[in-house]
Amino acid sequence: METATAVLAQRIGAVIRRASKKRASDWWYSPHMAATSSAIAERLPLADLILEVRDARVPLSSKYELLKNFPSPLRRIVVLNKMDLANSSRTKEWMRYFELTNCESFAVNSHNRESIKQFLNFLQAKVRELKKMDNSCSTAAIMLVGIPNAGKSALANSLHNIGRISAAEKGKLKHAVVSSQPCETKDISSLKIASNPNVYVLDTPGVLPPDISDFETGSKLALIGTLRDSLAGKKQLAQLFLSILDSGREYKQWENLSTSGSGRLSVDFREEYSGSSEIETRRKRQYPSDHTQCVEDVTQTWKINCEHGGLGDCQKESDH
Numbered sequence: 001m002e003t004a005t006a007v008l009a010q011r012i013g014a015v016i017r018r019a020s021k022k023r024a025s026d027w028w029y030s031p032h033m034a035a036t037s038s039a040i041a042e043r044l045p046l047a048d049l050i051l052e053v054r055d056a057r058v059p060l061s062s063k064y065e066l067l068k069n070f071p072s073p074l075r076r077i078v079v080l081n082k083m084d085l086a087n088s089s090r091t092k093e094w095m096r097y098f099e100l101t102n103c104e105s106f107a108v109n110s111h112n113r114e115s116i117k118q119f120l121n122f123l124q125a126k127v128r129e130l131k132k133m134d135n136s137c138s139t140a141a142i143m144l145v146g147i148p149n150a151g152k153s154a155l156a157n158s159l160h161n162i163g164r165i166s167a168a169e170k171g172k173l174k175h176a177v178v179s180s181q182p183c184e185t186k187d188i189s190s191l192k193i194a195s196n197p198n199v200y201v202l203d204t205p206g207v208l209p210p211d212i213s214d215f216e217t218g219s220k221l222a223l224i225g226t227l228r229d230s231l232a233g234k235k236q237l238a239q240l241f242l243s244i245l246d247s248g249r250e251y252k253q254w255e256n257l258s259t260s261g262s263g264r265l266s267v268d269f270r271e272e273y274s275g276s277s278e279i280e281t282r283r284k285r286q287y288p289s290d291h292t293q294c295v296e297d298v299t300q301t302w303k304i305n306c307e308h309g310g311l312g313d314c315q316k317e318s319d320h
């Protein structure tokens with residue numbers, strides 16, 4: 001089964017790579033996406049804080065290429081969004097990993113009030129710290145950037161809705177568009193999230209890397225919904241998903257899925273994926289140190305959300 005999974009992932013990855021190389025679809029790095037990415041790049045240096053929104057299930061594959069050469073780690077925070085879809089202990093390991101790489105990170109569930117409140121407190125403290133360093137008390141701008149469908153608009157709306165601003169201010173602004181389909185945010189928009197000092201978040205359209213040549217990254221992004229289903233094919237994605245589930249240690253629990261109501265299953269596929277020689281080689285290349293090897297042991301955990309009696313969400317929280 002591990003071979004079947006690796007073969008399927010490779011097949012999907014190859015389709016994604018071809019599409020990205022040929023710019024085959026009308027939305028992959030379309031003129032609009034290219035223009036957006038320039039507009040974001042121009043504004044990045046002006047932001048007080050940059051929140052790089054990643055998917056907590058694939059914290060490495062969902063990185064935002066535009067920030068690759070961004071100079072100041074002080075002003076950049078990796079937000080591991082959709083933490084409710086990832087295994088919490090793995091997310092903690094990823095946060096330790098980011099800490100070791102000198103990068104601040106914060107895990108959040110954009111649909112959860114408590115999680116957003118904690119994040120708001122963290123952001124306000126951060127803004128105060130930065131303003132003190134700059135000796136300024138002016139309005140602060142926080143820029144949300146990330147790949148498509150990472151949850152930037154959902155996060156912006158929640159910060160705005162729960163933020164400490166007056167009721168009148170909440171009613172004034174149009175909310176950001178949230179959709180289960182990628183690339184629905186078309187423009188950069190601003191939402192107020194705090195007063196004294198005033199803090200605004202800038203929601204930006206999702207931007208894909210100009211090409212995705214790595215098979216594993218491509219198949220992961222296709223599976224979490226960063227790319228339109230039509231690109232890799234729904235059937236192929238379902239096959240990959242099922243092949244991974246089928247090879248899980250707890251696959252027998254699948255027999256109970258249809259009657260399990262709103263329960264959640266967590267299936268660990270560590271051995272299966274780590275058995276793939278290509279992936280294993282890549283891991284060794286990328287993570288030479290003891291610690292990072294330990295992070296690599298985070299490997300494959302998927303959750304099956306059985307709400308509504310079906311396969312609601314499939315999640316994988318490891319990467320590479």
Ligand SMILES: Nc1nc2c(ncn2[C@@H]2O[C@H](COP(=O)(O)OP(=O)(O)OP(=O)(O)O)[C@@H](O)[C@H]2O)c(=O)[nH]1
Pocket residue numbers: 081082083084085108109110111146147148149150151152153154155177178179180181182183184185186204205206207
């Ligand atoms: N479970 C869960 N779903 C989330 C979370 N955040 C966002 N979503 C969902 O993820 C999907 C994408 O969210 P958006 O906010 O539209 O994503 P985006 O990054 O703005 O997308 P683009 O327009 O492609 O840039 C929507 O279906 C959201 O409801 C989260 O923390 N947990």
